[in-house]
Amino acid sequence: MGGPxxxxxxxxxxxxxxxxxxxxxxxxxxxxxxxxxxxxRTDLVFNLTKFWNxxxxxxxxxxxxxxxxxxxxxxxxxxxxxxxxxARHLTRLSGxxxxxxxxxxxxxxxxxxxxxxxxxxDRRQVLVSLTEEGSSRLMEGLRAQAERDRAWFAxxxxxxxxxxxxxxxxxxxxxxx
Numbered sequence: 001m002g003g004p005x006x007x008x009x010x011x012x013x014x015x016x017x018x019x020x021x022x023x024x025x026x027x028x029x030x031x032x033x034x035x036x037x038x039x040x041r042t043d044l045v046f047n048l049t050k051f052w053n054x055x056x057x058x059x060x061x062x063x064x065x066x067x068x069x070x071x072x073x074x075x076x077x078x079x080x081x082x083x084x085x086x087a088r089h090l091t092r093l094s095g096x097x098x099x100x101x102x103x104x105x106x107x108x109x110x111x112x113x114x115x116x117x118x119x120x121x122d123r124r125q126v127l128v129s130l131t132e133e134g135s136s137r138l139m140e141g142l143r144a145q146a147e148r149d150r151a152w153f154a155x156x157x158x159x160x161x162x163x164x165x166x167x168x169x170x171x172x173x174x175x176x177x
Contacts, residue, residue, distance in 0.1 A: 021046050055152060062144050066137070067111065071096065071104045073145065076113060076130060076138045084129035087116075113137065 018026075021043055028039040060070040068076070071094075078093050079085060085093075091101040105128060108114040113134030119125035130138065153161050 058148060058152070059145065062148050063141060066141050066144060068108065068113065068141075069104065071100065072108050072113075073138075073141050075101070075104055076108065076134055076141070079114065079128060079130045080135065080138055084117075084127040086125055087128055090128060108134070 024046065025039050025043055028034050028042060029036050034042070056070060059073070063070050063073045066073075074094055075090055078090060082089075082093070087101060087105060088098075090105070091098050094101065096104075105114060105116070109116060112131055114128055115131050116126050116128050119127050156164065
């Protein structure tokens, strides 16, 4: 496997055609770039990244049809769960940048799905909340997202889904190494 391997990027993985991840793993191990156990983790990161990208693209298409972005849905969902929040708290909870959060909120506000109002207790604070229209339309988004989630995870048994959920939660909730 010393030289480059021709990879048909237009075909699906088959037994006769090695996948990119198979070639990557083999090259990492063969060339001694990393030990085999590290190459296995590289596979894991590759697969998680590929799945997250595919999931995100699918979610984006689902929510665009409903009139907002995947990021907009996530912010509306946070507001539905937590109630009115300051934009800085939405930014922290969503993991998005301040600029991205602001842009999404501007669009949601323009479309009448959220409102921004001064706090009664501290007039310096601006609270973001779902409008009645936003709350009503979010229910449609939640149902559509739940259906897509069901379809994506149907390949796993309920037990496998629970195990995967627990493992991902452990990884997501740990401190950055």
